[in-house]
Amino acid sequence: MSKPTPLSGFPELLPAQRVVEREVIASLSRTFELHGFANIETRVVEPLERLAKGGEIDKEIYVLRRLQAGESQDGPSDSGLGMHFDLTVPFARYVLENAGKLEFPFRRFQIQPAWRGERPQEGRYRQFTQADIDIVGRDELPFHHDVEVVRVMVEALAALPVPPLSVQLNNRKLIQGFYRGLGIADVTAAIRVIDKLDKLPAEQVAAQLVEVAGATPEQAERCLELARIRVPDTSFVETVRGLGVTDDLLETGLAELAAVVDGCPASDRVRVEANLRIARGLDYYTGTVVEIFMSGYERLKSVGGGGRYDALADDGRTTYPGVGVSFGVSRTLVPLIADGVLSGSRPVPSAVLVALVDEESRPGSEQVAAALRARGIPCEVAPSPQKFGKQIRFAERRGIPFVWFPGESHEVKDIRSGEQVPADPDQWAPPHGDLRPTIVTKEQTS
Amino acid sequence: MSKPTPLSGFPELLPAQRVVEREVIASLSRTFELHGFANIETRVVEPLERLAKGGEIDKEIYVLRRLQAGESQDGPSDSGLGMHFDLTVPFARYVLENAGKLEFPFRRFQIQPAWRGERPQEGRYRQFTQADIDIVGRDELPFHHDVEVVRVMVEALAALPVPPLSVQLNNRKLIQGFYRGLGIADVTAAIRVIDKLDKLPAEQVAAQLVEVAGATPEQAERCLELARIRVPDTSFVETVRGLGVTDDLLETGLAELAAVVDGCPASDRVRVEANLRIARGLDYYTGTVVEIFMSGYERLKSVGGGGRYDALADDGRTTYPGVGVSFGVSRTLVPLIADGVLSGSRPVPSAVLVALVDEESRPGSEQVAAALRARGIPCEVAPSPQKFGKQIRFAERRGIPFVWFPGESHEVKDIRSGEQVPADPDQWAPPHGDLRPTIVTKEQTS
Structure with a gap:
């Protein structure tokens, strides 16, 4: 059609x-x-x-x-x-x-x-x-x-x-x-x-x-x-x-x-x-x-x-x-x-994209996502194990502010500032203002 | 019609x-x-x-x-x-x-x-x-x-x-x-x-x-x-x-x-x-x-x-x-x-009915309601200054759990238990479960 x-x-x-x-x-x-x-x-x-x-x-x-x-x-x-x-x-x-x-x-x-x-x-x-x-x-x-x-x-x-x-x-x-x-x-x-x-x-x-x-x-x-x-x-x-x-x-x-x-x-x-x-x-x-x-x-x-x-x-x-x-x-x-x-500040509810190392480790990435969701943090797992740079750009295009890198020691990156820090899936939370999409207002210039 | x-x-x-x-x-x-x-x-x-x-x-x-x-x-x-x-x-x-x-x-x-x-x-x-x-x-x-x-x-x-x-x-x-x-x-x-x-x-x-x-x-x-x-x-x-x-x-x-x-x-x-x-x-x-x-x-x-x-x-x-x-x-x-x-547990969002002594004191009752609302407590002021017994029955028919009596010393009554206690409009809050209407489930007997 x-x-x-x-x-x-x-x-x-x-x-x-x-x-x-x-x-x-x-x-x-x-x-x-x-x-x-x-x-x-x-x-x-x-x-x-x-x-x-x-x-x-x-x-x-x-x-x-x-x-x-x-x-x-x-x-x-x-x-x-x-x-x-x-x-x-x-x-x-x-x-x-x-x-x-x-x-x-x-x-x-x-x-x-x-x-x-x-x-x-x-x-x-x-x-x-x-x-x-x-x-x-x-x-x-x-x-x-x-x-x-x-x-x-x-x-x-x-x-x-x-x-x-x-x-x-x-x-x-x-x-x-x-x-x-x-x-x-x-x-x-x-x-x-x-x-x-x-x-x-x-x-x-x-x-x-x-x-x-x-x-x-x-x-x-x-x-x-x-x-x-x-x-x-x-x-x-x-x-x-x-x-x-x-x-x-x-x-x-x-x-x-x-x-x-x-x-x-x-x-x-x-x-x-x-x-x-x-x-x-x-x-x-x-x-x-x-x-x-x-x-x-x-x-x-x-x-x-x-x-x-x-x-x-x-x-x-x-x-x-x-x-x-x-x-x-x-x-x-x-x-x-x-x-x-x-x-709207972003087109998706997700505050975090959980990165994917390879297809075999998808259950591990899903586990991180489940831990975040259990504490009310909307997130999604990357659809495919591309290079991390591509996964970050995937998040960027959707306005997702954080990318989570799972592994033995987890890290989370704020892709706006580039700051990347160690984080615990059972503890870490985004700043309150990043949790959900919000309304962005632009002053009119008329 | x-x-x-x-x-x-x-x-x-x-x-x-x-x-x-x-x-x-x-x-x-x-x-x-x-x-x-x-x-x-x-x-x-x-x-x-x-x-x-x-x-x-x-x-x-x-x-x-x-x-x-x-x-x-x-x-x-x-x-x-x-x-x-x-x-x-x-x-x-x-x-x-x-x-x-x-x-x-x-x-x-x-x-x-x-x-x-x-x-x-x-x-x-x-x-x-x-x-x-x-x-x-x-x-x-x-x-x-x-x-x-x-x-x-x-x-x-x-x-x-x-x-x-x-x-x-x-x-x-x-x-x-x-x-x-x-x-x-x-x-x-x-x-x-x-x-x-x-x-x-x-x-x-x-x-x-x-x-x-x-x-x-x-x-x-x-x-x-x-x-x-x-x-x-x-x-x-x-x-x-x-x-x-x-x-x-x-x-x-x-x-x-x-x-x-x-x-x-x-x-x-x-x-x-x-x-x-x-x-x-x-x-x-x-x-x-x-x-x-x-x-x-x-x-x-x-x-x-x-x-x-x-x-x-x-x-x-x-x-x-x-x-x-x-x-x-x-x-x-x-x-x-x-x-x-x-x-639904009740047909109205109100958790509190603020009672009304007489039409002249409506602004006072409105003030109590405003103080409660400022802290996220849904409430309404009684529509007319009937006898308090009638105002309580008004609340009862709507499933509103609390009636507030304004005055020099404010009091609030839980109309289910009958318990009435002194309360401060800037401090008091209902139990969390009473704040909003909720779903009531009845086990089926089939």
Whole structure:
């Protein structure tokens, strides 16, 4: 069979690049678990009727068909199943299906691929891995979980070796209350229009507010004033009050947003801002909204987001409110890896190559390897008894830092420094930093 | 939306059950990495022409179609992509695609789901997770890697808390050489017939050897004699020689099988046997063949298998021989979890629930939690300031072993023993065994 070529939109990683992804996933998981989030995975398919609800998104669903089933005369022979395009829809279904067996509030994290049949471009893939955390309640979910879930994601992101991130926060109650207090006719339409501020110039947005949302030019101007507020602290509360709009929902929104901003530990690695133009187009958010951006990679648009939904799931009798944030693992890492900003220190787990004198002494080399492994040191035995110089170059090409020479008196060589010392297979260990492959970061020069 | 029901063939795990799967995957990964196997993941789809080669397997492939694309007049609107049905096909493609960037021999492990559209039954799912290890060479791959790959899988399986496993080994050269030396007309047909020994009575198999493979009744009887040999050591070499067939290929097969059996550390947890009826129907195996069975779960048939293929991949100019073993993670764990043989010790990572006196003191409880987390102790703060008795029952329902009572003098209670002692948030730690959820095994009573 001929040499295959990559499939557009389906990025794959070489072994050293995969080190980066695995370490990032391990780091995220560690933080999520420290905060009591349980891991789940859902099957990759959902019944179409569950996926195809609402919005334009259903254009991009991959549907499964059995290859041979097409021979029947029943038409398209679909299985009725589609691949999930995010982790929220399957999670909501999982909660409904297992509600009787879960304890609420239920904290879960889920790190899995999702699929969309859309046109691939940088940061947009047909298969991409997401890391989601959500907290879901039965009937009710106190507001303090909004603070918690954003704080946990901020803490998790701060531990990643990626360029500085910006977590931008807003609250739908704040926007809706402000528009309502201002007297705008169609609040929902106004939110949709304001959401275009990153694509259209301000005057066009103002004009659309008048045309589409029934605002007066003065009201439109006030909407833009609100949308321009962007601060790293809770000073927005006074600024918004200074705009002279009063409304109960606005007050609730201000208090909630202030609590989330206050509750998040900002750092050099993760900036936290109130950005009052963030709306997130999807209709189901009802309070806190979040978007995450990466410094130097603004062209990717958001690399994560989420918020509060008062009805994450609903089975007709019980409503399950939730709050969650999703981080785009592929969307973040694939460009960083492609740009050489992140790489793995070596493509193999082995810290040691045990050299081989001749085929007859393979059992002796295997014994050394077994002794090292018994103490948690990953290693491999040279595949063939070439000259030692060749065996050293074999290790070098894989980034294996140490070569072990077995014999009556064992010796181990650090092939970077060339230093070679006597060593005991039952005692010697590499420096901690050499034990496993790690992420190497290169500062960007842009 | 109404309450969803499970999809047949797509098993999902509750959070405590997922603990089992994650720990098993972590344990397998640990062993594989100690032996220098690098982790990769491949995209879940392959071009159909790469999946649909050979055999009956193509009946079971799921093909992807874009939901809205069906509106065009170009017929079935398939994407030309199908979901992989194992991890070998995508691995072979990955090797060809990236050959210039890989170092050979290339050791990799891959733990991912695969999909088959077949009728679901116990141990056979439409989505199932596999754990594969393979070693692949360019142009050549010395035989000692056969010993290595089987030994690594045996070691990895021995570390799992599952019922005893049986690794059954054979060698295609041994069978082919024996049949050839015996003078059987159609060796390949004979192998296919002998492979039916677990479904048909011996006399029917003998009759088919005569009819289909052109054997005489005497030759058929010798084939059955060979197939009856099953020993936990290398004594099969003498037994086979006692059957009086001589052939070069047979001798090579005997020596190779003896080396693999000798090289595997048998234990109470993993029995290793030479079983000369194991053939593995698929045509591409050319030497070592392996099948894995689980004690008490023989009805699942094999829970893993693999072998040597002299042409794992081939791009027309270069051939990549390989040897590998695949372990069925879902096939093994889903029935064990369903039977209650394996379960997770608790459904949440939290080792501690920090109690809450009232909403005003939430920051104080959060501070205690932060101090514990800083030392790697997973915990959560009670969601609401109920009576302490209720908060303790909240912990109990989740299997959280400790409840922390903040105050001027902090105390922590082991809710299993009822013991409550003063504790310092910057010092106290739970016993190591309580830190994380673990796998609980129940001896089977069958």
